[in-house]
Amino acid sequence: MKKLIAAMLVLLLAGLLVAGCGGADKKKIVVGLDDNFPPMGFRDDKNNIVGFDVDMAKEAAKRLGMEVEFKPIDWNSKEAELSGKRVDMLWNGLTITEKRKENILFTKAYMENRQIIVVAANSPIKTKTDLAGKVVGGQEGSSSIEAIEKDAATMKSFKELKKFGDNVAALMDLKTGRLDAVVVDEIVGRYYIAKKPGEYTIIADNFGSEEYGVGLRKEDKELLAKLQKAMDEMKKDGTSAKISKQWFGDDIVK
Structure with a gap:
């Protein structure tokens, strides 16, 4: 019985070694x-x-x-x-x-990227200064929020900074008027804007550039x-x- 158990252990060990070699490959x-x-x-x-x-x-x-x-x-x-x-x-x-x-x-x-400001196509917002008293959105945990927080003076002027689980939700709230502006990665923002022609505008000001x-x-x-x-x-x-x-x-x- 002991010999059988020993033999089984040897086979098991050999199998593990083979599996380990395969895993390395x-x-x-x-x-x-x-x-x-x-x-x-x-x-x-x-x-x-x-x-x-x-x-x-x-x-x-x-x-x-x-x-x-x-x-x-x-x-x-x-x-x-x-x-x-x-x-x-x-x-x-x-x-x-x-x-x-x-x-x-x-x-x-x-890759290089900017933190752009997206507003509705008919929005009166043209500069960062115009964000004073407005509700601005961004994705929670993203560099967009970090970029806004670095510009303390501008952020302090907001009525509210709302954080969303993703950029899609933020842009939807912008479309329905629950937000006045969204700060988003330029690459992402331009992708969405291209899919919804005439709905959004990117203003000239931004919250800085970054690298991926x-x-x-x-x-x-x-x-x-x-x-x-x-x-x-x-x-x-x-x-x-x-x-x-x-x-x-x-x-x-x-």
């Missing part, structure tokens, strides 16, 4: 994203997760020889999802900020180096430009 990256953030990451009419960042992540994972899984998360809890190892990367229009650098390891910036990067855990330096190499190669051989043109009609990759 076939790793998986879990990418955390907001699945309502077009055109960076969102669900199409068949409920598939698609977008510019999704295509970029798929291509990078292929070059790394890894599988990739896209996991929708509460974007307001993104750092907790990353540090808690429920996701391995944040790749979804993630703005590089000094505050986020304290807890997140970033790739080099791959991919976020990893602070300890994942080796993975960062490999990912950065893959992204650099994608830029060099024109793959990232091709993906960009499919989503934006032009190469806007930095």
